[in-house]
Amino acid sequence: MKYLITIVGPTAIGKTSLSIVLAKHFGCEIISCDSRQFFKEISIGTAVPNKEELSSVSHHFIHNKSIFDNYTVGDFEKEAILKLDELYKTSNFAILVGGSGLYVNAILKGFDSFPKIESSFREQVNYDYENFGITYLQQKLKELDSDYFNTIKLKNPQTLQNPQRMMRFVEVCIGSGKPYSSFMNKKKDTRNFTPIIIGLEADREIIYERINQRVEIMINEGLLEEAERVFTNKKLNSLQTIGYSELFEYFEEKTTLDLAIEKIKKNTRRFAKRQITWFKRNEETKWFDFSTDRKNIIEFINLKL
Numbered sequence: 001m002k003y004l005i006t007i008v009g010p011t012a013i014g015k016t017s018l019s020i021v022l023a024k025h026f027g028c029e030i031i032s033c034d035s036r037q038f039f040k041e042i043s044i045g046t047a048v049p050n051k052e053e054l055s056s057v058s059h060h061f062i063h064n065k066s067i068f069d070n071y072t073v074g075d076f077e078k079e080a081i082l083k084l085d086e087l088y089k090t091s092n093f094a095i096l097v098g099g100s101g102l103y104v105n106a107i108l109k110g111f112d113s114f115p116k117i118e119s120s121f122r123e124q125v126n127y128d129y130e131n132f133g134i135t136y137l138q139q140k141l142k143e144l145d146s147d148y149f150n151t152i153k154l155k156n157p158q159t160l161q162n163p164q165r166m167m168r169f170v171e172v173c174i175g176s177g178k179p180y181s182s183f184m185n186k187k188k189d190t191r192n193f194t195p196i197i198i199g200l201e202a203d204r205e206i207i208y209e210r211i212n213q214r215v216e217i218m219i220n221e222g223l224l225e226e227a228e229r230v231f232t233n234k235k236l237n238s239l240q241t242i243g244y245s246e247l248f249e250y251f252e253e254k255t256t257l258d259l260a261i262e263k264i265k266k267n268t269r270r271f272a273k274r275q276i277t278w279f280k281r282n283e284e285t286k287w288f289d290f291s292t293d294r295k296n297i298i299e300f301i302n303l304k305l
Helices: 015-026 051-056 073-087 101-109 119-132 134-144 146-155 157-161 163-176 204-221 223-233 245-251 257-279 294-304
Strands: 003-008 030-032 093-097 194-201 286-289
Touching: 003 015, 003 101, 015 030, 015 051, 015 093, 015 194, 015 294, 030 073, 073 101, 093 101, 101 257, 119 134, 119 163, 134 146, 134 157, 134 163, 146 157, 157 163, 194 294, 204 223, 204 257, 223 245, 245 257, 286 294
Parallel strands: 003 093, 003 194, 030 093, 194 286
Antiparallel strands: none
16 A cells, blocks of 8 residues: 655645654655745745755655746646656655645646647737736636636635636637636546645644744845846746745835835735635545644554554
8 A cells, every 4th residue: 555645734834844754754755746846946935945854855846847837737746646656666655745735636636637738829828918917817717718717706716816827727718719617527547545634733823923934034044135036037927926926026116125025924824824724625634733743643644554
């Protein structure tokens, strides 16, 4: 039997440190499914594990792509499943860790199969976004797949403000000539592993304080300089993310540095709230307080084997 020990929870809760403890204990390697840590040009604002952490256990899918690459959740699913098949040849365990719920689900449950879209359609949609903005994409999706648009608006409205997701929806609709939703909820591939899902949680006040402290650390470690290095590429999908977009506004003299930093904290807190809502949907997850002794978590996992 092969097992995928999966660690989820809000940002800054301690998933990385737990993943390393478990990987060492079970003698296995780590698959990262944090959709921002893929990109090698941005490290500080994405909270990539430090050099000591990366060297202590083998990690995969960290800094494996460039901000200039078009890398989808479907691409990640294919590559991560292949990597897991490879890892299971030498171990019965692997660790999956990250706060990107869509990417976690893609590995655990499979991802809907979409047709290959010609690059010309993607380029057109990118052009439309850059010139007409997110509102234009929202209207296009409403025209091309009104049912899916209304579902998102009702159940997950923040997705309508996500440029990368919206461009993907519209690209599929235009490139395939069919509604995006028509490709969803098909029979998914079976998995050759058993997931054991561990969730880390804490009182909201503690989570928010940890987030505020993390942002201050990021600033002290050079987040401002890192954001400045990629500023000229600010329109890339990969940079439409918390910690960078707020500093881009500062570089454009739309706000002060202090206000930009406070906005990073506020947006990260909101993001953590959405993460909690997402992960709490899965009734298979066993939740532990973030301060729980790691031995207790290992004991729980052993009981599931």
